Amino acid sequence: MTKQKEIVVAIDGTGGDRGFLPVVNAVRFALALYPSLKLIIFGPSDLSSALAKAGVDAKRYEFRLASQNIPQDEDPKEVLSGYRKSAMRLAVEAVKNGEAHAVVSGGGTGPFVVLCRHILGTIGRVRPALCARMPSGPNHFTLMLDLGANASSSAEDLYDFAILGNAAAKLYQGISDPRIAVLNVGTEAGKGNRLIQEAKELIRADHNLLFEGFVEANRIFCGDCDVIVTDGFTGNVALKAAEGVASIFAKSSGIKRFFAKLACPDWLTPWQYNGSLLLGVNGIAVKSHASAGDEALAVAMVEAAKAAQCDLYELMKEELERTVSKR
Amino acid sequence: MTKQKEIVVAIDGTGGDRGFLPVVNAVRFALALYPSLKLIIFGPSDLSSALAKAGVDAKRYEFRLASQNIPQDEDPKEVLSGYRKSAMRLAVEAVKNGEAHAVVSGGGTGPFVVLCRHILGTIGRVRPALCARMPSGPNHFTLMLDLGANASSSAEDLYDFAILGNAAAKLYQGISDPRIAVLNVGTEAGKGNRLIQEAKELIRADHNLLFEGFVEANRIFCGDCDVIVTDGFTGNVALKAAEGVASIFAKSSGIKRFFAKLACPDWLTPWQYNGSLLLGVNGIAVKSHASAGDEALAVAMVEAAKAAQCDLYELMKEELERTVSKR
Numbered sequence: 001m002t003k004q005k006e007i008v009v010a011i012d013g014t015g016g017d018r019g020f021l022p023v024v025n026a027v028r029f030a031l032a033l034y035p036s037l038k039l040i041i042f043g044p045s046d047l048s049s050a051l052a053k054a055g056v057d058a059k060r061y062e063f064r065l066a067s068q069n070i071p072q073d074e075d076p077k078e079v080l081s082g083y084r085k086s087a088m089r090l091a092v093e094a095v096k097n098g099e100a101h102a103v104v105s106g107g108g109t110g111p112f113v114v115l116c117r118h119i120l121g122t123i124g125r126v127r128p129a130l131c132a133r134m135p136s137g138p139n140h141f142t143l144m145l146d147l148g149a150n151a152s153s154s155a156e157d158l159y160d161f162a163i164l165g166n167a168a169a170k171l172y173q174g175i176s177d178p179r180i181a182v183l184n185v186g187t188e189a190g191k192g193n194r195l196i197q198e199a200k201e202l203i204r205a206d207h208n209l210l211f212e213g214f215v216e217a218n219r220i221f222c223g224d225c226d227v228i229v230t231d232g233f234t235g236n237v238a239l240k241a242a243e244g245v246a247s248i249f250a251k252s253s254g255i256k257r258f259f260a261k262l263a264c265p266d267w268l269t270p271w272q273y274n275g276s277l278l279l280g281v282n283g284i285a286v287k288s289h290a291s292a293g294d295e296a297l298a299v300a301m302v303e304a305a306k307a308a309q310c311d312l313y314e315l316m317k318e319e320l321e322r323t324v325s326k327r
Numbered sequence: 328m329t330k331q332k333e334i335v336v337a338i339d340g341t342g343g344d345r346g347f348l349p350v351v352n353a354v355r356f357a358l359a360l361y362p363s364l365k366l367i368i369f370g371p372s373d374l375s376s377a378l379a380k381a382g383v384d385a386k387r388y389e390f391r392l393a394s395q396n397i398p399q400d401e402d403p404k405e406v407l408s409g410y411r412k413s414a415m416r417l418a419v420e421a422v423k424n425g426e427a428h429a430v431v432s433g434g435g436t437g438p439f440v441v442l443c444r445h446i447l448g449t450i451g452r453v454r455p456a457l458c459a460r461m462p463s464g465p466n467h468f469t470l471m472l473d474l475g476a477n478a479s480s481s482a483e484d485l486y487d488f489a490i491l492g493n494a495a496a497k498l499y500q501g502i503s504d505p506r507i508a509v510l511n512v513g514t515e516a517g518k519g520n521r522l523i524q525e526a527k528e529l530i531r532a533d534h535n536l537l538f539e540g541f542v543e544a545n546r547i548f549c550g551d552c553d554v555i556v557t558d559g560f561t562g563n564v565a566l567k568a569a570e571g572v573a574s575i576f577a578k579s580s581g582i583k584r585f586f587a588k589l590a591c592p593d594w595l596t597p598w599q600y601n602g603s604l605l606l607g608v609n610g611i612a613v614k615s616h617a618s619a620g621d622e623a624l625a626v627a628m629v630e631a632a633k634a635a636q637c638d639l640y641e642l643m644k645e646e647l648e649r650t651v652s653k654r
Contacts, residue, residue: 072513072515073513073515073516073517073518075517148512151512151518151519151520152520152521183564185475185478185559185560185563185564185567186399186400188399188400189400190400190402191400191478192478192560193478193479193560194479195479216567217563217564217565217566217567217568217570217571218567218568218570218571218574219571220568220571221571221572222571230564232512233512233519233520233561234560234561234564236512236544237510237512237544237557237561237564237565237568238544238564238565238568239544239568240512240543240544240545241544241545241547241564241565241566241568241569242568242569242571242572243544243545244544244545244546244547244548244549244569245548245569245572245573246572247545
């Protein structure tokens, strides 16, 4: 491995359904996994004590007191006008003012998207979207977006998502010509509603994109394509429905739980793919699952560092300015 | 068990991805499982020979030659104007003209919905929807609709689906006050897009319905409610995403496949809940999964017979005329 530059990631230490407890272990794991990583951790004083008690190397992180937490369903206007000293806001601001290369939060999707859009701003006029890596075979991930940054989307928005996903698959996954598909209820050309049909026409007409047609939700994990485009409502439902079935297996009791662990393909361990990138904002912003455990949260921190290491934001900005300007 | 009346079910013997081969075994299973069942089977001559060769009791079924098959993605206008002698159309007509109590098809959802709506007509002005039974715990099913009868839906349509699902849960599942929820990206009152919010207001305002609020897709299989209302696009995606994960486990190879079978909860065997009811049309119409195997197709046939046995259509018509007329 070539020498890595030092990466600083700002951590919202208040988010997540499980409070700050997973944060301590996640910080330990992430620092161990990524030697050139440093963290700026925003959170309550209890978190500071817990980090010190756990023996986390004080040279690898800086703690900043920020005990204010933003409720998941807070009104966007309130998120922007109040909560000036919240851990989430201060962590996003650390990217804006150049102290950190990336920000990670396990807090509410709504507040996080609002703050990132407002504070970091968007690349050109592109519509930002949450992009997850869906495991789709051994050593293969399929990027899927939007996973819920937007409550409703136009055909132009879906086209933006295709451009964002295409750039991310190229730069982040190293795929030269990412295969792009639109999530639909069938693969036949005429299937789906008007939104889907209009988005299809826009994406197909762009010769910078390798459009492969439609993909059905039962094929998300099959690796038929590299980027799956969908609106935030549908994408969120698809992801959660998949999680729901996986958790039936994971939450079964006694001997069945044991068999479920043995049955699960090696490449489908949920915590391996935590951390959705909010693509289209000026900076690297990673949303961790609210119910993420420590392993999953550590993965989100490392993904943020990897994205910063490969200059994902700068490269995406160049790519988008080159392709979107042709519109 | 009280003596059951004889039920006649019309079978489209051409539908399904696997051709007519699963039909032969499914017919054998269904006739064995449901002693008072008789079938009218429409299909190609090969199917007739196969049924005879398999030794299916000739007194329990009548075969009618209909080799014409409707492609899954056929244009609705073509479906209605052409294919006059198709197995699917003739099977639907058998319900219309009173020869059969119910129809079962594993063909394309689009053509089946178009033919049922056109030939059978709808109950009042209600918008028909495909309603599946989602396994949600031992001996518990949650009805979910629409699963794809409609490509796009208005808030009024979602309200119709709530009324249809409520009636079906009462009459078919025997639940006195079905708990109704709307599928959404979060459970907080303000979550979701405009469609969801408008539908919520309509459903909540109807005092014949016990509205429980929103449900997230990861809770579909948890039994939190009895009826889940969603638009056909989202519902189809949710169902297929769930199937996609389940099939990763089912399709794993070697020892992992063995463990997956052992890990699966007893109540979550996929073929146990095949057969979606097309609610809101004048008659009982059941859509079997296109890729259903013989066990699953047999379950769809038996579900159709059960729905006919409890006079589901007549009772739903009464219930809808009583409640919808209040609008």
